[in-house]
Amino acid sequence: MTKITMTVNGKAASKDVSDNTLLVEYIREHLRLTGTHVGCDTSQCGACVVHVNGQAMKSCTMLAAAAEGATVTTVEGLATSKDDLHPMQVAFKENHGLQCGFCTPGMIMTATDMVKRYQEAGKELTEDAIRHELEGNICRCTGYHNIVKSIQDGASKMTAA
Amino acid sequence: MTEGIGARVLRKEDKRFITGKGRYTDDIIEPNQAYAAFVRSPHAHANVKGIDASAALAMEGVVDVLNGHQLTGDGIGNIICGWGVTSKDGTPMNMGAWSALATEKVRYVGDAVAVVIADSAEIAKLAAESVVVDYETLPVVVGSVEALADGAPQIHENAPGNLIFDWEIGNKEPTDAALASAEHIVEMDIVNNRLAPNPMEPRSAIATFNESEDHYTLYTTSQNPHVARLVLSAFYNVAPEHKLRVIAPDVGGGFGSKIYIYPEEITCLWASMKTNRSVKWTSDRTEAFLTDAHGRDHVTHAKMGFDKNHKIVGLRVNTKANLGAYMSLFSSATPTYLYATLLSGQYNIENVYADVQGVYTNTVPVDAYRGAGRPEASFVMERMMETAARQLGVDPAELRLKNFVKEFPHQTPVIMAYDSGDFAANQKQAMDAADYKGFEKRRTEAAKRGKLRGIGFSNYIEACGIAPSAAVGSLGAGVGLWESAEVRVNPVGTIEILTGSHSHGQGHETTFAQIVAERFGLPTENVAIVHGDTDKVQFGMGTYGSRSGAVGMSAIVKAMDKVEAKVKKIGAHVLEASEDDIIIEDGAVKVKGTDKQMLWHEVGLAAYTAHNIPEGMEPGLKESAFYDPSNFTFPAGCYICEVEVDPETGVTKIIQFTASDDFGTIINPMIVEGQVHGGLAQGIGQAMFEGVVYDPDGQQLSASYMDYCMPRADDVPMYQVMHQSTECPGNPLGMKGCGEAGAIGSPPAVINAITDAIGNNNLNMPATPSAVWAALQEASKQAAE
Amino acid sequence: MYTTKYHKASDAANAASLLGASPEAKILAGGQTLIPTMKQHLAAPSDLIDISGIAELSGVTIEQRKKLGVLKAKGGETITIGATTTHYDVANNADLAAVCPAITGLAANIGDPAVRHRGTLGGSIANNDPAADYPAALLALGATIHTTSRDISADDFFTGMFSTALNEGEVIKSVSFQAPANAGYGKFPVPASRYAMVGVFVAKSIDGDVRVSVTGAGDDGVFRHAGLEAALSSDWSSASAAGVNVGAEGLLSDIHGNAAYRANLIGVMAKRAVDAA
CATH class of the missing domain: 3.30.43.10 (Uridine Diphospho-n-acetylenolpyruvylglucosamine Reductase, domain 2)
Structure with a gap:
């Protein structure tokens, strides 16, 4: 057991966990933040994507110990306050970008990361670019049509915000 | 009415999902929870000679290791198929025994022989690896054709030659006669590839036995918690029905795979009783590939005859359906009554005959997966029609148009009586939207860029809302297929709808609220939908087969009829008017032609205070209904797919996919379009990407996302989705159902388009780049010869 | 685990x-x-x-070629990439993209964005997955792998599927190579995993040496393709690459594609790599 400390959604978290604990287990089992999901064993579905030090990463493919001292944001911490929604969350709702909701947290975390990167680089986030950027996120319900639309809309909402 | 029928109301359920507050089974932790890990067979076919769990039992943190002999010793019953199919010769189907934990023999890779219960999931998994099972391996067979061959390994003693049933439908002699005298014959071998359903949420269960109350609670990923409770109690003897609560909380997709009651749920409940701990099991993805019921897997030979005017005179179909190692809950119905009954397609065919052999193999059990039998039927019909058009040298749209059923009701030779539709209207809408006329120009332009462009049609019809209980009962169903609803108007006027349908992505919390809003003129925020908990909701049949609209909502309408009748009585009494003059609109009960009214909440209060209600009336305002449909519903449509193939690599890109559907009345177009999008991606997935592959030893070579290709965002296009509807006469809202159409209609459109592009009709699904490239090589070789 | x-x-x-x-x-x-x-x-x-937090193992340095008093041709800079440099950081290094766009483009298409944020060059080559991208690049670029105990040429480093020349207790610190005069990478992903079914890296050094390496296709990991090297040495053009008859011997067959298909893809990807260069 090792004490692993990090900042999760703006709050200090510290838990004694075994060295083989995955970041997703730390988040789900130890912090009980269950919005981050596990949908595969091979790092492909993206249901577990969180932001570590501001970058999207697959929390199922990372040890909690490797995130010692890191700043982690999960879907629960994306909005600035409890009563608020992040513009990307609003966009997913308004564009029917989710059905069963299981892949949604990972999709939203991937989407906010991608928009941030493109906006910082001054690159245009085209439909093709969004589809390419979603390579690591699998959805079985929506056929991606409305996820792509949500991200297009979320990107403009994030620019406006 | 901005929130009523036809309105694009945003989903009420979304907030919890977009903020990470959804509550799925694996999110739940019970106090005193232990974890189950299954010891699974690495062999596809073997005798179990012994199980040595001593090393596991010695590990710290291991609570117990339980096996199949203990399970059957405790009276836990075998898993059953709930639909009996009778063979041609009148004999019942040959169902082999399926124990939740195998005792004497394992029959597929993944068959569980024991379960470890431990303090953590990791300990359970490690301990399961340490259980030593003595297997005596047996010869293996994985394909249905091979399993029926002489000398094939025998999988179940009571299914000689691995034949479960040899079933038939239609008019055999007239069909053969019609084919014998036909002007043109089209004949094809058609394979429908085996798929893994892959809802993104893996299956999970938490079972808790409360010894002091002698009561069980099961949280599970189910599309139909009441059916789960019924079979768990009535057939598997896990617990009596009134001592078992089944809760299906948020469920992350199902697509059929979460209809069935699997060995894991049964075992967790039983193990909870044995160990006096809550027992949790969550599948990982590879375990899902090894245990979730697969879909499709048909091998078909079909022969269609045309007269000199290109009218279809007959169709004869033989299908060998691979049902895997055991018969899953609806496995017998899927390749029979849900498949061959649609082999008339959208066409007026006097003579149709089909026979289907259900076959045991050493593979994962096969059952209904999104579409269930109907995608297989539409694939046969629409591949045949496109091929016929090519062989006859006529336009595929015109050949179909010539043969459409044009008058309704229409009785087919294969049971179904189509009630409504306008197939030509859907076809025209799709052709206009897809600019079919401009295709040849686009093909020429693509050729200049070195690309092969192709176009393909699929005019599908399916049967939903399955269907009058007495009718399905006569066909072998072990259950009735009605639905229930309860409408509870609270004293403050808010409404709870308790439904036997179950939402696992379909948006019932929104759509169901919309029909209440429409009926009583209330905002949808005043309506709550309660589902998924057998302690809260009356018995219901659950969600599959696109039935929640046509059957589930019809039950709600029926209950609302009763509420409305009582409200009118109360209104007439309080407002001192005749019941005939009472109208309900804009959230008020009004007397026609006057300004007298009671607000909706005042009616609720009146009903519950009972200070001033008609004499003899019971207080309260709560009504329930059970709705049994009078017929199937028949969604239909026309799909057109346009592709470009890169001849160097065989890569196919879908340039445009156009879908014109007839779903009858649409409550929420936004949600319906979303259902079509998802269905199309699954159908395109079947056509181009997905396929479960076994090696000859029965090992799955595609048991993770490294090898099973799930469609990704860059694999699919933006879809053109549109509607051209005729109202369904069979239910009060005129609905037909939309959940499966996309998956049913799209595979033939895709394959017809690719084969058109490459000039070789010999192409199986999935049409991967390597398969398309090989077909291109074959075509150029043939051209050279 | x-x-x-x-x-x-x-x-x-x-x-x-x-x-x-x-x-x-x-x-x-x-x-x-x-x-x-x-x-x-x-x-x-x-x-x-x-080793992910070790500063000395991360980052890209580009050392300009010594001026020879002649007109400066493209290439020749010495590029060093630290072992723990992520794919994302390689892909988005503008200075690197200016001197060797083939390597930044390759990095930009490894895995998915989340994987690129975390995955590293060192991890990729130490594992020597037969379908990984970086081994193809390093082999074609004639790179040197610098470890805590020695320098190893890429030719010696990749010793077969999932196997390298690394000894026990030896840690990769960085790789270095000379920026090519011209290079390109053509990748055909396995539809499911998106790993390379075939990846072909073509490189021409400033001295005119041509090296072509192939990943994904070989039954013993990354390899150099003599036929393509010969063809492109005499004529650096996509037509020349397309003219090479690539045989199927020694190539992988699996559920995603057989050896004949992979052989075809080697030719097509080589052609496209030259076009991209």
Whole structure:
């Protein structure tokens, strides 16, 4: 057991966990933040994507110990306050970008990361670019049509915000 | 009415999902929870000679290791198929025994022989690896054709030659006669590839036995918690029905795979009783590939005859359906009554005959997966029609148009009586939207860029809302297929709808609220939908087969009829008017032609205070209904797919996919379009990407996302989705159902388009780049010869 | 996954000594291959030595070529990439893109965005997955792999599927290579995993030497293709690449594509790599 400390959604978290604990287990089992999901064993579905030090990463493919001292944001911490929604969350709702909701947290975390990167680089986030950027996120319900639309809309909402 | 029928109301359920507050089974932790890990067979076919769990039992943190002999010793019953199919010769189907934990023999890779219960999931998994099972391996067979061959390994003693049933439908002699005298014959071998359903949420269960109350609670990923409770109690003897609560909380997709009651749920409940701990099991993805019921897997030979005017005179179909190692809950119905009954397609065919052999193999059990039998039927019909058009040298749209059923009701030779539709209207809408006329120009332009462009049609019809209980009962169903609803108007006027349908992505919390809003003129925020908990909701049949609209909502309408009748009585009494003059609109009960009214909440209060209600009336305002449909519903449509193939690599890109559907009345177009999008991606997935592959030893070579290709965002296009509807006469809202159409209609459109592009009709699904490239090589070789 | 002991290494030497201390220890960089392997119980390292935070192992340096007093041709800079530099950081290094766009483009298409944020060059080559992208690039660019104990040429480093010349207790610190005059990468992904079914890296050095390497297709990992090298040496054009008859011997067959298909893809990807160069 090792004490692993990090900042999760703006709050200090510290838990004694075994060295083989995955970041997703730390988040789900130890912090009980269950919005981050596990949908595969091979790092492909993206249901577990969180932001570590501001970058999207697959929390199922990372040890909690490797995130010692890191700043982690999960879907629960994306909005600035409890009563608020992040513009990307609003966009997913308004564009029917989710059905069963299981892949949604990972999709939203991937989407906010991608928009941030493109906006910082001054690159245009085209439909093709969004589809390419979603390579690591699998959805079985929506056929991606409305996820792509949500991200297009979320990107403009994030620019406006 | 901005929130009523036809309105694009945003989903009420979304907030919890977009903020990470959804509550799925694996999110739940019970106090005193232990974890189950299954010891699974690495062999596809073997005798179990012994199980040595001593090393596991010695590990710290291991609570117990339980096996199949203990399970059957405790009276836990075998898993059953709930639909009996009778063979041609009148004999019942040959169902082999399926124990939740195998005792004497394992029959597929993944068959569980024991379960470890431990303090953590990791300990359970490690301990399961340490259980030593003595297997005596047996010869293996994985394909249905091979399993029926002489000398094939025998999988179940009571299914000689691995034949479960040899079933038939239609008019055999007239069909053969019609084919014998036909002007043109089209004949094809058609394979429908085996798929893994892959809802993104893996299956999970938490079972808790409360010894002091002698009561069980099961949280599970189910599309139909009441059916789960019924079979768990009535057939598997896990617990009596009134001592078992089944809760299906948020469920992350199902697509059929979460209809069935699997060995894991049964075992967790039983193990909870044995160990006096809550027992949790969550599948990982590879375990899902090894245990979730697969879909499709048909091998078909079909022969269609045309007269000199290109009218279809007959169709004869033989299908060998691979049902895997055991018969899953609806496995017998899927390749029979849900498949061959649609082999008339959208066409007026006097003579149709089909026979289907259900076959045991050493593979994962096969059952209904999104579409269930109907995608297989539409694939046969629409591949045949496109091929016929090519062989006859006529336009595929015109050949179909010539043969459409044009008058309704229409009785087919294969049971179904189509009630409504306008197939030509859907076809025209799709052709206009897809600019079919401009295709040849686009093909020429693509050729200049070195690309092969192709176009393909699929005019599908399916049967939903399955269907009058007495009718399905006569066909072998072990259950009735009605639905229930309860409408509870609270004293403050808010409404709870308790439904036997179950939402696992379909948006019932929104759509169901919309029909209440429409009926009583209330905002949808005043309506709550309660589902998924057998302690809260009356018995219901659950969600599959696109039935929640046509059957589930019809039950709600029926209950609302009763509420409305009582409200009118109360209104007439309080407002001192005749019941005939009472109208309900804009959230008020009004007397026609006057300004007298009671607000909706005042009616609720009146009903519950009972200070001033008609004499003899019971207080309260709560009504329930059970709705049994009078017929199937028949969604239909026309799909057109346009592709470009890169001849160097065989890569196919879908340039445009156009879908014109007839779903009858649409409550929420936004949600319906979303259902079509998802269905199309699954159908395109079947056509181009997905396929479960076994090696000859029965090992799955595609048991993770490294090898099973799930469609990704860059694999699919933006879809053109549109509607051209005729109202369904069979239910009060005129609905037909939309959940499966996309998956049913799209595979033939895709394959017809690719084969058109490459000039070789010999192409199986999935049409991967390597398969398309090989077909291109074959075509150029043939051209050279 | 099995239990393991996690160590955070302070520098490369410390990592090497920790690694040497236990025969079952493994280096953990981004973990994008190792962690999934451990989760599936296919690897059980007793100790994990995390090198991801070590500053000296990360980053890209570009050393300009000495002026020779002649007109400056393209290429020739010495490029060094630290072992723990992520795919994302390679892909988005503008200076690197200016001198060797083939390598930044390659990095931009490894895995998916989340994997690129964490996965590293060192991890990719140390594992020598037969379908990984970087081995193809390093082999074609004639790179040198610098470890805590020596320098190894790429030709010597990749010794077969999942196997390298690394000794026990040896840690990759960086790789270096001379910027090519021209280079390109053509990748055809496996539809499911998106790993390379075939990846062809073509490179022409400033001295005119042509090297062509192939990943994904070989039944023993990354390899150089003599036929394509000969063709492109005499005529650096996509038509020349397309004219090579690529045989199927020694190529992989699996459920995604047989050897004949892979042979075809080698030709097509080589052609496209030259076009992209």
